[in-house]
Amino acid sequence: MCAAKSDVVKIASVLSTGVEKVLAANKKANMTNTECGKQQSRSALVQILLGLIANFSSLAPSMSLGFSAIALPALLAENNPHKLDDSQSSWVASIASVATPIGCFISGPISDRYGRKSALISINLVCFLGWIVIAVAYYVPQHQYLILLIGRIITGLSTGLASMPAAVYMAEVSSPSLRGMFTTWNATSFSLGVLLIYALGWILQDNWGIAAAITSIFPCVGLVLVLIYMSESPSWLITKNRVEEAKKSMCKIFGADDYNTSVQEEIETLIFNKEKSRLSENFTNSTESQFTRNLKSLLRPTCLKPFALILTYFFFQQFSGVFVIVFYAVDIVKEVKVTMDPYFAICLIAATRMVAAIIVGFLSKRFGRRPLSLVSGGGMTLCMIILAGYLVFITEGRISKEQFSSLGWLPISLLMTYFFASTLGFLTMPFAMAAEVFPGKIRGMATGLITCLAYLFNFIIVKVYPMMMKEMGNYKVFFFYGAMSLMGTIFIALFLPETKGKTLQEIEEYFGRKKNRKSDNGEGEEIITLKASAA
Numbered sequence: 001m002c003a004a005k006s007d008v009v010k011i012a013s014v015l016s017t018g019v020e021k022v023l024a025a026n027k028k029a030n031m032t033n034t035e036c037g038k039q040q041s042r043s044a045l046v047q048i049l050l051g052l053i054a055n056f057s058s059l060a061p062s063m064s065l066g067f068s069a070i071a072l073p074a075l076l077a078e079n080n081p082h083k084l085d086d087s088q089s090s091w092v093a094s095i096a097s098v099a100t101p102i103g104c105f106i107s108g109p110i111s112d113r114y115g116r117k118s119a120l121i122s123i124n125l126v127c128f129l130g131w132i133v134i135a136v137a138y139y140v141p142q143h144q145y146l147i148l149l150i151g152r153i154i155t156g157l158s159t160g161l162a163s164m165p166a167a168v169y170m171a172e173v174s175s176p177s178l179r180g181m182f183t184t185w186n187a188t189s190f191s192l193g194v195l196l197i198y199a200l201g202w203i204l205q206d207n208w209g210i211a212a213a214i215t216s217i218f219p220c221v222g223l224v225l226v227l228i229y230m231s232e233s234p235s236w237l238i239t240k241n242r243v244e245e246a247k248k249s250m251c252k253i254f255g256a257d258d259y260n261t262s263v264q265e266e267i268e269t270l271i272f273n274k275e276k277s278r279l280s281e282n283f284t285n286s287t288e289s290q291f292t293r294n295l296k297s298l299l300r301p302t303c304l305k306p307f308a309l310i311l312t313y314f315f316f317q318q319f320s321g322v323f324v325i326v327f328y329a330v331d332i333v334k335e336v337k338v339t340m341d342p343y344f345a346i347c348l349i350a351a352t353r354m355v356a357a358i359i360v361g362f363l364s365k366r367f368g369r370r371p372l373s374l375v376s377g378g379g380m381t382l383c384m385i386i387l388a389g390y391l392v393f394i395t396e397g398r399i400s401k402e403q404f405s406s407l408g409w410l411p412i413s414l415l416m417t418y419f420f421a422s423t424l425g426f427l428t429m430p431f432a433m434a435a436e437v438f439p440g441k442i443r444g445m446a447t448g449l450i451t452c453l454a455y456l457f458n459f460i461i462v463k464v465y466p467m468m469m470k471e472m473g474n475y476k477v478f479f480f481y482g483a484m485s486l487m488g489t490i491f492i493a494l495f496l497p498e499t500k501g502k503t504l505q506e507i508e509e510y511f512g513r514k515k516n517r518k519s520d521n522g523e524g525e526e527i528i529t530l531k532a533s534a535a
Helices: 002-034 044-056 059-075 086-114 116-138 141-161 165-173 176-182 185-204 208-215 217-229 234-239 243-254 261-280 290-298 301-319 322-327 329-335 342-367 369-395 401-406 409-424 429-434 440-472 474-495 504-512 525-534
Strands: none
Touching: 044 165, 044 176, 044 185, 044 217, 044 243, 059 086, 059 116, 059 141, 059 185, 059 208, 059 217, 059 322, 059 329, 059 342, 086 116, 086 141, 086 165, 086 440, 116 141, 116 165, 116 208, 116 217, 141 440, 165 176, 165 185, 165 234, 165 429, 165 440, 176 342, 185 208, 185 342, 185 429, 208 217, 234 243, 234 261, 243 261, 290 301, 290 440, 301 322, 301 429, 301 440, 301 474, 301 504, 322 329, 322 409, 322 440, 329 342, 329 409, 342 369, 342 409, 369 409, 369 429, 369 474, 429 440, 440 474
8 A cells, every 4th residue: 555655656756747847848938939029927007906906895894893993982972871881882892803703714715615706705795784784773772782783793704704815816816026015905905994984983973873884885886896807816716727717817917918928837837836736745535525635734834834923923913902902992092191082083093004004015025024024013012111101100190280281292193103013014914924825725714714813812802901901900901012012023033934025836835844954965055045034
């Protein structure tokens, strides 16, 4: 049996070598044919348009993140005959985070089985339903709490569904030189969604029902855009052996009218990578379930190593308070003694985050993921520590009324700087890197699972925030967020590799390589080089 298996592996090796030689010859011939003319590349304009369409579907789901911030003041108002208690209000804020991991988990299988385009369609359908239910809750005060929870669960589900498909899609259709920018666009759309819901809260104040009804328009527009203008990912089509469809889709991405040599090279590379991945695996029993095969794929080093790294990054992202402030923005603005209108203050904070989200795409392309993550963690740590110290001085009466008035700009400035710094790395990079570090055949499931766990962290920290504030006091809570930011920064400095400028195949091969510290024959040299470049 072992001998037979060995023979099969040898045959697979020979086949793989043969495929490599054929594709190398084809590539050489194609390069020869294009030496006299300009090599065509993927159309940057087409990529930008696809990125805008894909990420538009994340707007309404992301607005669910900030909805509790604008709704809770009205729901907790003393003049509200149906006023919620503290426990109910914490559930309104956090219950969306219970449903979000479910959406994250099923988004992977939907994306892998039915395609990236179908995953985006499902996001818009679910999100529309959720916002309509929330709008109805406003006008049924007798059963408002229950209906509101149902709506929050559905919109939370859509947030989970939207967490990765757009980023995965853009990671697959974009060129390596632009991929870093495009994979951060999902975070940009999430930032824009939070800004939009805060702006609606500022304009409409206590009328969160109208805000929900307006928000329900966005998934309708997103659905139309995806159905009419989006082409399916060629990478996904190749994994499903739909080569002709992949060729047509790749032609659209290149902005090409026909199947030219540049498109041919891309398709051949995708086919080769698929065959190489298939031949390198151990042959499994034909009766083995898809779940078992996926589980084995998840436990391989090419998936397990990046999974552990990105999950740890997500842990520090959530427990450093990045999302807590989004969910309880108005309450936190009041806690840190901001003197201006709290609704206007949170719009300023969200606008700062939006600006940073736009900038980070370009900075990521230039500097990479790792340096920005380090700057982000350092900035967050400083802001939280200074803010906590400021609150200690106020609590202990070390700041007079005159000094307090003159320092009114400090807390809002610290919150804005904190959000700017977090968006440069801690907020955006875990999502962006999760879209590119996993093998193609398991990418959808792996990214769905890891964001599922990330939102479980989110539920925990959002649910316990009122209790932490009550038991610890405001300055100790912000000291805690600062400490978690510092620990996250140390983790990044020690363990996080750089993926800037690497193809998806190179990233997969990097995580699949075995370390060899005894590099007497030079086999360990490439690992050392990669790590040095990451630093």
